[in-house]
Amino acid sequence: MSGDKEPIIRVENFTAAYGDNVIIDNISFEVYRGEVFVILGGSGCGKSTVLKHMIGLYEPAAGKILIDGEDIAASSGEDRLKILKKIGVAYQSGALFGSMTILENLRLSLEEYTDLSPDAMDLISLMKLKLVGLSGSEHKMPSELSGGMQKRAALARAMALDPFILFLDEPSAGLDPITSAELDQLILRLARSLKITFVVVTHELPSIYTIADRVIMLDKRVKGIVATGKPQDLRDHSDNPWVRQFFNREVESEVAA
């Protein structure tokens, strides 16, 4: 919600492909510091693909992605590490390390990158778990948690080093409405109080209206962006009927339900 609109992530003429299979064709957008930026679109349209390129897991087939001014795909060694420490990622599947307890999962990056005492690491980890409502689960193995709990643990792990950009891939998919609403509140709190920038992939319309400052909508047919803006504006004023339909249909069914 910053007024100055300083871009923290710039995606420039970005094309993504797996082999010859082009998924995203030449898109550009910016994410501003401190905003909650939502990527949405039908399943298989490349949302996770965009996200994984933004965090440097894949190299763009063309174009550039700059995180805080630095090209993550072109970086290596210490430079890359410096960028990576600025970001946290919660994956679609949770991706908790199955051979470690939840606490160990959270402590891992603290152990690797800080010289905090073990007690301090434990305390920080427990506080993050409290934030996502998982107090008491710290000594469980990931397999002992439900899917929704795993996702929240993954979010806590992503926050371990207090990154200032958090990437969440479908954080509320598969969560019950109450937990999902709590998660939305958590995202909002973190964004407003700590000025953390969020890049969130999600389908959940209620959640989009609650959290999103801006959204981009991807579409498989054009392999690119069909709409950009505030969700309310897109709902009311988009000149693309399909986009209007997407935003409105769900509202209707929400009213009906």
Add this chain to the structure above:
Amino acid sequence: MESYVKDSNLSSITSQVNSDGSLQLNIAGRLDSNTTGKIWRQAKNEVEKNSPRNLVIDASGINYCDGAGIALLFELQLHQQKAGKEIEIRGLANEFQQLLDQFKAGEFIEAEVEVPGPSNIFEKVGRSTLDILQDFKANISFLGEVMVSLFYAMLHPRSVRWKDFLITSELIGVNAFSIVALVCFLIGLVMAFQSAIPMQQYGAQLFVANLIVIAMFKELGPLMTAWVVNGRSASAFAAELGTMKVNEEIDALTTMGLEPVRFLVVPRVLAALVMIPILTIFGNLFGLIGGLVVMLSLGFSVVTYVNQITSAATYVMLLAGLIKSVVFAFIIGGVGCMEGLRTKTGASAVGDSTTSAVVVGLVMIIFVDGVFGVIYYFLGI
């Protein structure tokens, strides 16, 4: 069963050529997945025989039409459209027409164009040759990366995950001990037994001891140990890392700035490098014990056997075998981890990785063993 048979008689197709030259197919009755097959063949037959400029389907007699029937009508539409010809479907009941209207011929024709044509044998051979070469290149560069990371780890021992190292050491070494011991014992036993019979003809049974110790130290000790560990642990590495890959855990490590090679591969390869030579020494020992059992049964004493062995064996021989086992260890750890990290997505992916870890490991071990054979020959070992 009876209704099933009856069903297929519930539908009918007749054809006629109209005065304007168009082919008319009259389809009537019930078009469902039981009955459509027959109608489909007949309709296609008629259409292909006449290749009509204008095809008219009289569908007014259709009283039931499910997905299969709709597919038939759609197929006929596609067929005509692709050939640049006309089709008209008359009298199809409204509810079925709606089902049919969901599909646009354009979408399907385009989709078909995207599929690459069937490749000929040369293309296939060329492609798979390229794949193999690329694989080979990838293998070498991965093992190179592992090597570099190992050197880094030696210079920065604090960067190694020692806990992982210990767990893996237990898995590779302690848990494999009994099976390595058993296999080598049996190899020693069988080899001694088989060679004792021909040796007897020359009265040279005592030299069975020489044979055993040379074969075990130089060749079979390292090789059998490597095979056992490859079967047990390379597959385990591939399965473990492959599962992590599928669960996005590898991605998570990467974005946490923890290089999977340093974080996961180095401790495992280190554990292999330490444990496999130790296992090999035990394997050698148990091979000799196997030989001893046969020698005792042939009437030689333990002292004679041991004396014969110590006169035949040299430290160089033992060392030559151990050097080999170190290289085998590197292959086992490296290939197992590599296949794991290369796992694709999908349910069968992890299984594929474990299989290829074991197979690639075996092949590389044999290959390297051959290379060592040549090198040692020229060195006179």
